[in-house]
Amino acid sequence: xxxxxxxxxxxxxxxxxxxxxxxxxxxxxxxxxxxxxxxxxxxxxxxxxxxxxxxxxxxxxxxxxxxxxxxxxxxxxxxxxxxxxxxxxxxxxxxxxxxxxxxxxxxxxxxxxxxxxxxxxxxxxxxxxxxxxxxxxxxxxxxxxxxxxxxxxxxxxxxxxxxxxxxxx
Amino acid sequence: xxxxxxxxxxxxxxxxxxxxxxxxxxxxxxxxxxxxxxxxxxxxxxxxxxxxxxxxxxxxxxxxxxxxxxxxxxxxxxxxxxxxxxxxxxxxxxxxxxxxxxxxxxxxxxxxxxxxxxxxxxxxxxxxxxxxxxxxxxxxxxxxxxxxxxxxxxxxxxxxxxxxxxxxxxxxxxxxxxxxxxxxxxxxxxxxxxxxxxxxxxxxxxxxxxxxxxxxxxxxxxxxxxxxxxxxxxxxxxxxxxxxxxxxxxxxxxxxxxxxxxxxxxxxxxxxxxxxxxxxxxxxxxxxxxxxxxxxxxxxxxxxxxxxxxxxxxxxxxxxxxxxxxxxxxxxxxxxxxxxxxxxxxxxxxxxxxxxxxxxxxxxxxxxxxxxxxxxxxxxxxxxxxxxxxxxxxxxxxxxxxxxxxxxxxxxxxxxxxxxxxxxxxxxxxxxxxxxxxxxxxxxxxxxxxxxxxxxxxxxxxxxxxxxxxxxxxxxxxxxxxxxxxxxxxxx
Numbered sequence: 001x002x003x004x005x006x007x008x009x010x011x012x013x014x015x016x017x018x019x020x021x022x023x024x025x026x027x028x029x030x031x032x033x034x035x036x037x038x039x040x041x042x043x044x045x046x047x048x049x050x051x052x053x054x055x056x057x058x059x060x061x062x063x064x065x066x067x068x069x070x071x072x073x074x075x076x077x078x079x080x081x082x083x084x085x086x087x088x089x090x091x092x093x094x095x096x097x098x099x100x101x102x103x104x105x106x107x108x109x110x111x112x113x114x115x116x117x118x119x120x121x122x123x124x125x126x127x128x129x130x131x132x133x134x135x136x137x138x139x140x141x142x143x144x145x146x147x148x149x150x151x152x153x154x155x156x157x158x159x160x161x162x163x164x165x166x167x168x169x
Numbered sequence: 170x171x172x173x174x175x176x177x178x179x180x181x182x183x184x185x186x187x188x189x190x191x192x193x194x195x196x197x198x199x200x201x202x203x204x205x206x207x208x209x210x211x212x213x214x215x216x217x218x219x220x221x222x223x224x225x226x227x228x229x230x231x232x233x234x235x236x237x238x239x240x241x242x243x244x245x246x247x248x249x250x251x252x253x254x255x256x257x258x259x260x261x262x263x264x265x266x267x268x269x270x271x272x273x274x275x276x277x278x279x280x281x282x283x284x285x286x287x288x289x290x291x292x293x294x295x296x297x298x299x300x301x302x303x304x305x306x307x308x309x310x311x312x313x314x315x316x317x318x319x320x321x322x323x324x325x326x327x328x329x330x331x332x333x334x335x336x337x338x339x340x341x342x343x344x345x346x347x348x349x350x351x352x353x354x355x356x357x358x359x360x361x362x363x364x365x366x367x368x369x370x371x372x373x374x375x376x377x378x379x380x381x382x383x384x385x386x387x388x389x390x391x392x393x394x395x396x397x398x399x400x401x402x403x404x405x406x407x408x409x410x411x412x413x414x415x416x417x418x419x420x421x422x423x424x425x426x427x428x429x430x431x432x433x434x435x436x437x438x439x440x441x442x443x444x445x446x447x448x449x450x451x452x453x454x455x456x457x458x459x460x461x462x463x464x465x466x467x468x469x470x471x472x473x474x475x476x477x478x479x480x481x482x483x484x485x486x487x488x489x490x491x492x493x494x495x496x497x498x499x500x501x502x503x504x505x506x507x508x509x510x511x512x513x514x515x516x517x518x519x520x521x522x523x524x525x526x527x528x529x530x531x532x533x534x535x536x537x538x539x540x541x542x543x544x545x546x547x548x549x550x551x552x553x554x555x556x557x558x559x560x561x562x563x564x565x566x567x568x569x570x571x572x573x574x575x576x577x578x579x580x581x582x583x584x585x586x587x588x589x590x591x592x593x594x595x596x597x598x599x600x601x602x603x604x605x606x607x608x609x610x611x612x613x614x615x616x617x618x619x620x621x622x623x624x625x626x627x628x629x630x631x632x633x634x635x636x637x638x639x640x641x642x643x644x645x646x647x648x649x650x651x652x653x654x655x656x657x658x659x660x661x
Contacts, residue, residue: 001266012520014258014269016573017580020587021603022610024577026568090613091577094570102612 024091063168065118065125070163072104080120080168086159087115087130101162110134110160118151125151125168134160170231172238176222177246178544184236184246185549188227194546195223249540250467250507251279252550256531257568260557267520269483270556273572274515276507276536278466284509285542286463289324290341290384291316294372295357296392297330302359305393305422305448312452313354316459317347325384327375328354331368332361341379365392365430366399369406369417376415383541386415387440387462389455390431393423400430407437414468416440416506418458422448424638428645439505441491444646446639461490466509467538467548473501477530477555479522488575489514491650492582507538516575524558531556578651581610585648592636601630604644619647 002011002025004018011018016026063080076099078084087097088106095113100106112132119126126148129136136143137158143149151157155166170176177184180194202216225231239245257271278284293316295309313328320326328339338353372388380386388410396403410417418440419431428444435442441461445454474497476482485495485502490511495502507513519531536550584607591600604627611620626640636644 012267012269013264014261016257016269016271016568016576019580019583021606022580022584026573088613091573094567094573102609107612107617 024089024096061123063120063123063125066167066169067099067157068165068167069101069104070165074104080118080125083117083119085114085117085130087111087132088113101159104162106160106162109162111162112160115159116157119148127151127155127157132159170225170235170238172235172242172244174222175244176225176235179218179222180226181544181546183249183540183545183548186547188229190547191223191226195219195227247279247281248550249279249282249543249545249548250536250538250550251277252536252552253277254534254552254554255569255572256554256556257572258556258566260559260566261521262562263523263526263558263560265523267522270519270521270531271568271572271576272517272519272531272554273569273575274472274517274534276470276504276513276515278507278509282543284464284466286321287465287541288381288384289320289459289463290376290379290381290386291320291324291459291462292327292329292341292372292376292388294329294331294335294368294388294390296332296363296365296368296394297357297359298332298361298363298394299359300363300393300423300425306357306359308448308451309391310354310357312455314351315452316455317344317350317354319456319459320344325379325381326350327372327379329368329372329375330357331364331371332359333364333367334361335364335367335371337371337375341375363392363394363396364399365390365396366402366406369403369434373406373410373415377413385462385465386413388415388417389420389458390417390434391420391422391445391451392426392431393421394425395427396430400427403430403434404437407434410438418442420445420451420454420458421642422451424642428642439503442646444642446643461508461511464509464511465506466542467507467540468505470504470507470513470536470538471501472504472534472536474517475533476519477532479524480531481520481522483518483520485515485517486579486582487513487515488579492579492648494586501535501537514575516572516579521556526558526560528555528557530554577610577614581607581614581651582648584610585644589645592630597630597634601627604630607648614651616647616651619644619651622647 002013002015004011004021004023004025006023007018007021009018009020011025018025065078065080065084067076078098084099085097086099086101087095088102088111089096089100090113093113101111110133114130115132116127116129116136119128127138128148129143129145131145138149139155151166153167157164157166180191180198182191182194198219202212202219225235253275255273261268261270293313297306317326322343325341325343326339327341330336330338338357339350344350369390376386376388407417415438417434417438419435419442421428421431422445432442443454445451474482487493487495487504490513495515504513531554534552538548539546540548584603588600588603591603604623608620608623608627611623622640622643626636626644629637629640
């Protein structure tokens with residue numbers, strides 16, 4: 001049985017769309033099979049290098065990312081257990097970002113489907129632009145694509161023309 | 170028996186026709202060719218050929234022997250219709266619970282078949298009530314003139330206008346003197362009320378008189394208003410048209426017409442129903458409709474399904490050329506006509522009960538249709554589809570994007586239907602929320618216009634408890650024609 005993440009209605013395994021609210025149900029499976037998920041590789045290296053005691057401490061301490069969308073006032077929270085993708089949902093091209101900015105006017109504000117991602121190494125966060133059309137700006141500095149940059153609470157990220165304020169707990 | 174003679178062609182049936190179909194075809198021919206009825210020598214000879222063909226094809230042993238000899242001599246028949254079946258998963262894991270599985274059917278004319286264009290017997294039934302005056306009637310006249318130029322010399326056109334009464338402006342005729350005909354069109358004036366049934370009845374009569382042996386018979390009804398009191402008669406007329414193989418397609422212009430009635434008329438007679446939101450678009454609607462009529466490749470397309478053990482069909486929809494729910498009627502699932510230039514695509518959702526590993530029958534499908542360009546009736550294609558069950562989930566297979574995309578569009582269509590149901594039951598807030606969710610999904614697939622309309626109506630619904638007549642039509646007809654090709658999306 002699959003439970004719809006949007007409306008909680010139950011469906012038989014393999015159901016692709018919830019017929020109550022139209023949500024795409026196969027999203028979770030898709031993300032795990034994404035061959036470009038390089039975040040996992042980073043963490044593995046990190047635990048190999050650090051001392052066993054310390055690394056298990058770092059890996060276990062839960063961190064939550066909070067993004068406040070300035071224009072719409074929406075607050076999005078995500079546990080930082082893996083990399084967090086930011087962009088616009090598009091079932092037709094099988095793009096299912098963790099943070100979907102469609103409802104905040106992402107399309108009009110130039111947010112790409114695969115726009116940026118936030119990764120974690122131990123207690124440090126990094127933001128990386130994924131080659132988006134309109135770019136990602138961190139605290140008024142434009143990021144070079146595919147180059148992770150440190151991220152901390154209070155930072156302001158601009159994806160396309162959409163402003164997000166970061167806080168980490 | 171003579172191997173070189175094509176007995177099937179003489180009776181006008183496909184090689185896959187059943188014994189019952191052969192018998193019916195023979196009876197129909199004999200009634201029109203009997204020597205007591207007919208005096209022409211060539212027709213008497215034809216009658217004898219029909220009898221000879223029937224003698225062979227009605228006897229199972231003789232028919233089998235004939236088929237064998239034909240195959241040996243190299244006279245095989247190319248199937249005219251091509252059917253491709255794609256499953257969402259080739260293998261499923263053995264689970265202790267039900268699982269869903271999707272099948273996509275793509276139906277097209279066989280690539281090697283040369284398509285010919287059939288003569289069209291067309292009747293335009295046009296509303297000329299007072300509300301049509303000015304720009305609307307002018308654009309309708311322009312669109313009509315376009316059709317007069319577009320049709321061939323072998324097509325037949327008739328024109329009926331209606332308000333309180335119906336007038337036959339053009340009795341069914343070939344387009345010999347186009348100039349004179351256009352002059353008659355330009356003389357149409359608007360006045361009076363709207364009595365759709367009057368128009369329909371006169372139009373159907375003209376079509377019957379001008380009908381030929383192989384013509385595609387169709388009526389296009391265009392109106393901008395409501396008819397009162399004759400809705401039932403209109404539906405009866407649609408039923409009768411369907412029995413005589415006449416399709417009725419309806420076009421509503423503006424906001425004030427009854428979309429439920431026009432949809433039902435089209436549904437019962439096997440035609441299409443369209444919403445013309447601006448007078449400027451009438452010509453393009455007429456053009457697209459005529460184009461699809463003359464490009465008909467197969468008619469009476471339908472399929473029957475025999476499901477495997479423990480397999481349930483949850484639902485079945487056509488998604489191309491436009492979305493519609495398919496209900497099983499006696500004779501199977503009806504698809505109507507297959508066009509030469511646009512595939513018919515169907516999506517089916519199955520629920521499969523748990524079972525041990527191995528190969529299991531999913532369904533047995535039989536697709537039947539008449540192919541008039543080849544003179545074949547009851548062309549039949551059979552397909553048996555199995556699905557494999559493995560002890561554990563095998564290599565990650567991705568569901569073919571074609572299926573995901575079709576289901577995505579379908580899910581928006583289903584939400585639209587649910588929204589209308591909510592409104593009928595007075596659940597305004599739920600309907601409004603559904604419309605907002607629909608807007609997001611429409612944005613995701615690049616349907617900006619439709620997304621905006623859905624959002625506007627969601628707001629209006631919250632504030633007033635009603636949809637605007639225009640918004641309602643936009644959403645209903647827009648979701649129905651969500652095309653399978655993705656629209657251009659800004660951004661990347």
